[in-house]
Each structure stands twice: as C-alpha cells, then as structure tokens.
Amino acid sequence: MNILLTCAGRRNYIVDYFKAALEQTGGNVYAANSKSYAAAFVPAEQSFLVPEIHHPDYIKTILQICTEYGISAIVPLFDIELPVLAKARNMFLSHGIQVIVSSPDVIEICYDKWETFKFLQQNGFQSPKTYIDLDSVNNAIDNKEIDFPLIIKPRWGMGSIGIMEIDNREELIVLYHKIEKVIQASYLGYQSSKEPGQMILIQEKLTGQEYGLDVVNNLNGEYVTTFVKRKIAMRSGETDIAVTENDLELMDFGAKLAKKLNHMANLDVDLFRTDKNCFVLEMNPRFGGGYPFSHLAGANLPAAIIAWLKNEEADPAWFTITPDITGFKGIVPLKMTKSPINFTENVSNHCRE
Amino acid sequence: MNILLTCAGRRNYIVDYFKAALEQTGGNVYAANSKSYAAAFVPAEQSFLVPEIHHPDYIKTILQICTEYGISAIVPLFDIELPVLAKARNMFLSHGIQVIVSSPDVIEICYDKWETFKFLQQNGFQSPKTYIDLDSVNNAIDNKEIDFPLIIKPRWGMGSIGIMEIDNREELIVLYHKIEKVIQASYLGYQSSKEPGQMILIQEKLTGQEYGLDVVNNLNGEYVTTFVKRKIAMRSGETDIAVTENDLELMDFGAKLAKKLNHMANLDVDLFRTDKNCFVLEMNPRFGGGYPFSHLAGANLPAAIIAWLKNEEADPAWFTITPDITGFKGIVPLKMTKSPINFTENVSNHCRE
Structure with missing residues (x-):
C-alpha cells in the first residue's frame, strides 16, 4: 500500500511514522509539495513538486501522481489544502483512492475560525x-x-x-x-x-494552562480516543515541548467534541484550561504539530490508519499512551539527496481561479 | 576530554556533533540550561539545571559542574550568556578550563548591534x-x-x-x-x-539575497576559513533551509572580517548581497543556527575545536565543504529519559544584580 503525503513541508517525521507503519504491510511513502524545498522530501521514497493548492491543475496533478505511483491513500498535512481535498474526496474515491480528510462541512467549521466559534457556542463548548x-x-x-x-x-x-x-x-x-x-x-x-x-x-486573552488534544475518530467518523498533552513551550505557533497526561476530564471533553463533529482520523485541538472551564482556541482536522508528543508516548495513529484502510482492526495498543512522557521537537539536519520530480512544468498557465 | 555546552536549549544537534568529534579521543558531552526542559538534554551524557545567566551564582555553579565532572572546555551557545562567560574566561583558565568564547571587546561589538554598526562603519564594511x-x-x-x-x-x-x-x-x-x-x-x-x-x-530595509557565513578562526583568533550558505527559508529568526556555495567573493569578505575582529572559533554572520554590495546584518560569535548547513556539506568545527584544545593540528578536510548541498532543519521528536541534575537548589536566593 502506497501513501502520498500532500503539502508535506517540514513534516519529515510524519513520513518516518508512515514508513514504519508500512514496514510489515509493504509499500512506500511519497511526498508532494508546491515549493521545491521541503524537509519531508528527504525521507520520502520519491518526492513531487506540484502546483500551488489553488491552481486549477492542483487536483488533476495529485490524481496523476496517484495513478502513476499506485497510491492507495492521500494524507493532507496543511490547513489551506483541506477544503480543496475535502471537495475532491469523492472524485478520488471513484478512482479507488482514499483521502484522509473530513467532510467539507467539518473542514469549513475548523478552517474558518469564526465558524469554529459559532460551532462551539451552538454545541455547548466554551471558547474565548x-x-x-x-x-x-x-x-x-x-x-x-x-x-x-x-x-x-x-x-x-x-x-x-x-x-x-x-x-x-x-x-x-x-x-x-x-x-x-x-x-x-x-x-x-x-x-x-x-x-x-x-x-x-x-x-x-485567556490565562491558564494550554493543552493540546489529539481527538481520534476512525475513518467512519466514530470516536476512538483522545490523547492529552500539557504544553510547555511553543515555537512559531507549534508545540515545541509537551508532557502527556492521563486527564479523564479532558479525555471526556475530546469524546464529546468528536461526537458532535464526526471528523475523520485526527483532530488537533488547542485549548486553555482556566480555574473555571476549558476554552477551545482552535481545532485542526489533520495531524497537528502536537501529534509527535502522543506518538513518543506510545500512540500510533499512522498504523491505525493503514489498518483501517485495509479494513482491518486497529491494535488497541496504538491508542494507549503512557502519561508523564516529556517530549521535545529536536532538530535533525537533513541533506537533500535527490530532487523532486517536477509536476508543474506541463500544467496550464491559468491564473488562480 | 569532557565538554560542557551551556545554554544548550534546543541545540540537540550540537551535542551530537561534539559526541561524534570525541568518539576517537574519548570523553563525554554535558549540557547545562536554566530551564528544566531542553531538547539538548536528551542526547547529553548528563544534563544540569543551573541558575539564570544573570544570577550572581551562575558562574560559580558552572565552575562547580566543571570541577565535579572533569570538564576541559565550555562551549556557550546563547548570545545573552557570552558577555558573562567572556569576562569569566581567565578565571576558568586558572582552573584549567577553556571557554570557547571571544574576548569581552569582541563580544561587546557583536552583542550590542549599535556597536556592530559602528565597528562595520569604522572598518570599511557596509551595513544597513x-x-x-x-x-x-x-x-x-x-x-x-x-x-x-x-x-x-x-x-x-x-x-x-x-x-x-x-x-x-x-x-x-x-x-x-x-x-x-x-x-x-x-x-x-x-x-x-x-x-x-x-x-x-x-x-x-534591504532587498537582495540573504547569506549566512561561518567565519572560522582558530582558538588564537587566527583566520582559518569561511563557509558560505545561501539562505532559502527562515523560521523563528533561524535559517531553516540553505544551500552551500563556493563563493570566492564572500569567502574573501569573511577573511577580511575575521582579520579585523580576531574572534575565537566560529562567527555566524548574516548578510544581504544586493546588486551593489554586501551588507552585514549581524554577527554572532558562537555556533549559529546556520552551522548545521556547513556541517552537512563536510565541515567539522567541533572536531577542529577538540583538536585545537589538545594542541593538535586540525584536519584540513574539516574546513572543506562541498558546494550546492541543500540542507533542511528537519524535526526529530525526542523523549526525555532522565531529569537534569538540579544545581539551583543550593544557590543563594539573591535578586539579580
């Protein structure tokens, strides 16, 4: 089974996670990006330079890559791309290709933070x-x-x-x-x-402790589990240091959110806990910058996604994390060893729609 | 030979570089930080939680660690700390401990960017x-x-x-x-x-191509070489993607700068090249965020520092880099396996001076 990560950018570690998850099944991990320099290109089996997300040929190009490289599933990693792939999901399915993306409605709720605010209000969740x-x-x-x-x-x-x-x-x-x-x-x-x-x-502006949740549903949007991480430090808007917690209140919070939203696979949630309540800052329906802290503590959502794609049961161990694991995002210098295959040369030269 | 990296913070890869450089000689790499969470703690042989840099007991604590752990040399990694360690350099030397830091005059020129501007003007270099x-x-x-x-x-x-x-x-x-x-x-x-x-x-505000230089002097402040990197992308003020270049003009520029400044070991230089000239943005007399791109292309300044500390010749290969090597700062999730030893508990409870 071959997997394509789109808008892979700096997420070299997600490539590594999927490579490890595919080790027994067999299959390769490919990476696409609209900029020719991307850290995720280095560990990928092959990388592809593709048009920008809003270019009219974006979806056509991704489909062409999927066909040429026998891709079974696309895992998009960038918010800006989610609405575009959510709308194209059925088209990809008709070619036998799964896209690990929620429905356009769910994407709209998460992508437009004003819609997020309204959704939270209407469903009894607190937000700033x-x-x-x-x-x-x-x-x-x-x-x-x-x-x-x-x-x-x-x-x-x-x-x-x-x-x-x-x-x-x-x-x-x-x-x-x-x-x-x-x-x-x-x-x-x-x-x-x-x-x-x-x-x-x-x-x-709220003051309190910031938490990150990975709220996991299966590919049918049914709730599976919630991983809770207390954030220690941020960098460029991403969690840089975090500690896993066995916090039943926040796990329950994740379950309630998942059952209202019915997203697919991972929902990355940022929230503040004050002395009064939990306030949701934002929700991103994809692998977020906080996922590695769950993975370090024993989670393995990439393996679960691979199993679900094969209509197999996911191992419950993949949804169990050890509490009190402190994780860091360290830096690993990577050398580009081969260039991405350029899929932008033959695309039509339209302006953005 | 044991090395202590101070204010090690996120620089886990510098710990790795020194560990590799010490492989033949034997010896360990230790890391100190004033915050108890630091990615560089993970690969270190042992890590230490120390007072804040401006705490009156900072230097005393670092000296205590050096004595207890048989440290031969301190490599400071954070600008804020350089003036403090530069002033204490002779005291450490009297205990047989080298500090890889330039003289207080050089540190002042680099740390105070107004002094940097005046130094550049007075010595015939361009700056904004x-x-x-x-x-x-x-x-x-x-x-x-x-x-x-x-x-x-x-x-x-x-x-x-x-x-x-x-x-x-x-x-x-x-x-x-x-x-x-x-x-x-x-x-x-x-x-x-x-x-x-x-x-x-x-x-x-200048427009042009941004470059990073590693301008290398030996431990006596004598010029050795300059590594040139064209910056492709930045993140949080650090170079995130860069390409090495064999640019004789910029290498010559580095040589001229080194001979005026007489810094020790690495000088990390940010500059803009416009169609008219090279403009220095800043100079940091330490391992900078751009060093890994030189290292990926063949440089090995940590090995040279170890050799110089042993009064041996550095291998010329360590100063030769391959041009056109594209490097990325990828992310490596790291799990904290043991806590730092706490050296802050017994320090006096003075206010900052």
Whole structure:
C-alpha cells in the first residue's frame, strides 16, 4: 500500500511514522509539495513538486501522481489544502483512492475560525469571546463586555502568522491594519481577500494552562480516543515541548467534541484550561504539530490508519499512551539527496481561479 | 576530554556533533540550561539545571559542574550568556578550563548591534543605515536620508523576538513602543533596561539575497576559513533551509572580517548581497543556527575545536565543504529519559544584580 503525503513541508517525521507503519504491510511513502524545498522530501521514497493548492491543475496533478505511483491513500498535512481535498474526496474515491480528510462541512467549521466559534457556542463548548470586525469589538469595549489585553489573529490561518497581543485602542487600530497587510501578502491572502474587513478575529486573552488534544475518530467518523498533552513551550505557533497526561476530564471533553463533529482520523485541538472551564482556541482536522508528543508516548495513529484502510482492526495498543512522557521537537539536519520530480512544468498557465 | 555546552536549549544537534568529534579521543558531552526542559538534554551524557545567566551564582555553579565532572572546555551557545562567560574566561583558565568564547571587546561589538554598526562603519564594511532612537530616525526621514519600509529590532537580541517591518510613521510610533514592552517582558529586558529610549534600532530595509557565513578562526583568533550558505527559508529568526556555495567573493569578505575582529572559533554572520554590495546584518560569535548547513556539506568545527584544545593540528578536510548541498532543519521528536541534575537548589536566593 502506497501513501502520498500532500503539502508535506517540514513534516519529515510524519513520513518516518508512515514508513514504519508500512514496514510489515509493504509499500512506500511519497511526498508532494508546491515549493521545491521541503524537509519531508528527504525521507520520502520519491518526492513531487506540484502546483500551488489553488491552481486549477492542483487536483488533476495529485490524481496523476496517484495513478502513476499506485497510491492507495492521500494524507493532507496543511490547513489551506483541506477544503480543496475535502471537495475532491469523492472524485478520488471513484478512482479507488482514499483521502484522509473530513467532510467539507467539518473542514469549513475548523478552517474558518469564526465558524469554529459559532460551532462551539451552538454545541455547548466554551471558547474565548470572539469578534469578527473592528466595529463589533469597539462596541464590546465601550459596553465593558471585554477589555484589553486582546488577541488578534487571522480568521483563516495557521502557525503564528499575524497573531498579536493588543494592549490599547491605538495598538488595536494600527496592528489590525498591519496584520491585514501581512495576511494579504501571505498564503493566507487567497481565502481572506474574499471577506475584506472580516479577515481578522479579535478575541479575549485567556490565562491558564494550554493543552493540546489529539481527538481520534476512525475513518467512519466514530470516536476512538483522545490523547492529552500539557504544553510547555511553543515555537512559531507549534508545540515545541509537551508532557502527556492521563486527564479523564479532558479525555471526556475530546469524546464529546468528536461526537458532535464526526471528523475523520485526527483532530488537533488547542485549548486553555482556566480555574473555571476549558476554552477551545482552535481545532485542526489533520495531524497537528502536537501529534509527535502522543506518538513518543506510545500512540500510533499512522498504523491505525493503514489498518483501517485495509479494513482491518486497529491494535488497541496504538491508542494507549503512557502519561508523564516529556517530549521535545529536536532538530535533525537533513541533506537533500535527490530532487523532486517536477509536476508543474506541463500544467496550464491559468491564473488562480 | 569532557565538554560542557551551556545554554544548550534546543541545540540537540550540537551535542551530537561534539559526541561524534570525541568518539576517537574519548570523553563525554554535558549540557547545562536554566530551564528544566531542553531538547539538548536528551542526547547529553548528563544534563544540569543551573541558575539564570544573570544570577550572581551562575558562574560559580558552572565552575562547580566543571570541577565535579572533569570538564576541559565550555562551549556557550546563547548570545545573552557570552558577555558573562567572556569576562569569566581567565578565571576558568586558572582552573584549567577553556571557554570557547571571544574576548569581552569582541563580544561587546557583536552583542550590542549599535556597536556592530559602528565597528562595520569604522572598518570599511557596509551595513544597513541604522538609527539608535526615534528622534534620529524621524530626522533622517524628514531629511530624506531614509524612507519606509524600515525594520525595527532589539539592540541586544537574537532570534525573531521583536523584529518588525514598518510601513509608515503611525506604525513606527505604535510598534516601537509595543516592541519596547515585548523586550522588557522577555529575557532581553536585563540588558535593554539599562538604555531606555535606545534599546531598539531602526534600520533601512534591504532587498537582495540573504547569506549566512561561518567565519572560522582558530582558538588564537587566527583566520582559518569561511563557509558560505545561501539562505532559502527562515523560521523563528533561524535559517531553516540553505544551500552551500563556493563563493570566492564572500569567502574573501569573511577573511577580511575575521582579520579585523580576531574572534575565537566560529562567527555566524548574516548578510544581504544586493546588486551593489554586501551588507552585514549581524554577527554572532558562537555556533549559529546556520552551522548545521556547513556541517552537512563536510565541515567539522567541533572536531577542529577538540583538536585545537589538545594542541593538535586540525584536519584540513574539516574546513572543506562541498558546494550546492541543500540542507533542511528537519524535526526529530525526542523523549526525555532522565531529569537534569538540579544545581539551583543550593544557590543563594539573591535578586539579580
């Protein structure tokens, strides 16, 4: 069974996890990326340079690679790509190729953080007070509904692009417009440009302990388990150091969330626990930067995905983690030994849709 | 021969490099850090939790570790610590312990980026136009000496803390004061608080190709070689992807810089090459985030340092790199297997000096 990781980028360790998971079954792990330099290319069996996600030939190119290399399943690793692959999921299925991606509805709820906020509110989960534009947050400040410090962040976003703390009205106005420019110049600009004036969310700043959850459903969207990690340090918007915890309250929280959302495979959840409650910051329906901390402690979701793809039972040991395991994201310098195969040369030269 | 890496933090790969360099000689690599979670602790023979750098017992604690563990040389890895260890270098030498750190004068030139600017100007090297306070940059804008966009960055700093691009006067004022607060709340606050109103530099923004150099002197400050890397991608202020180049002009540039500065061992240099000239952005007299790209291409400065410490000749092969090697900083999840030995419990409970 061959697996293709798309938008593989820096996730060299996910390539390694799938390679290990395929060891008994046999099969290779391939990696695609729209930039020609990607750490994940190094451990991959073969790597592919593909058009950008919003290029009209993106899906066609991925399908071509799947056909040529006998790919059984695609595992997308980047938020921006999830809506595109979710919509193409049935088309891939008709070619016998599984895409490990949730339904377009679930992706929309997670990708648009304003939709996330509404979903959480409607389903009885707590989240930080959130405002969609400057007018509404200014009113809320006037009405003493909320006060500084505030957090501003891109409505569609990931990593640490454009997240800032705001201490007063002057900063709110200047930094809001600054972040607008930063978003428009980044890969977040494609989606954000559709909602000028509403591309940035303003949230209350919570204080408390930050946690990361891997909320695992099977490929039918049925709940399996939740791995809980207490975050110790962040870097570039990703968890850098974390400790696994056997926290029944947060595991139960994950179960409730999973049963409302019915996502597929992994849901990476960031939350704050204060003395009052658990507040969900965001949900990403894919392998997140926090997954390695679960894997270090005994989890093996890649192996479970391979088993499920073969219609086999997953080993319960893959869903059991040891608590109190401290994990670090260390650095491993990697040398590029061969270039990716270029699948961008023959694509049509259309502008983005 | 035993080596102690101080402020080891995330530099797990430097521990690995020194372990490999010591393989023939024999000896262990130890790691110290003032936070109890550090990726570099994992591969170290033994790790130590030590007081913060500016704690009055910092040097005493490092000396105690050196004595107890038979350390022959200390390799500091963090800018903030270099001035402290440079001043203590002779004291350590009197105990038979080498510190791989440049003289206090050299450290001052590199650590204070305003001093860096003056050093470069005085010695005929180019650097971006730089201003030390809001008044001087406002005058320069009025006189059309400089124009937006500008870059503001901490005068004493490292990584990406507080570096921002500024597009207009409104942003200049608001972000300048914002960054002031960020610096004061960070580990950069200790030094910066001594120069209120002059803790942030304002620079012209250059466009061009960014390069990283490892400018290598021996332990007597005599020039050895320069490794040249073209930067492809950055992350959190560190080089994330780079390609080695056989660029005689930049190697010559490194040689000239080394002979003016007379630093010890590695000088990590960031520079921009425009169509007109080479502009030095900063110089860090330690192993920098760009060193692994030289090492991947054949460099072995840790082995050279070990040889020099033993008064042996360094193998010329360690100073020869293959050009056109593309390197990535991949991620390696690491599990903490044993806790650091706590050297903070018995230190006196003084406030910072």
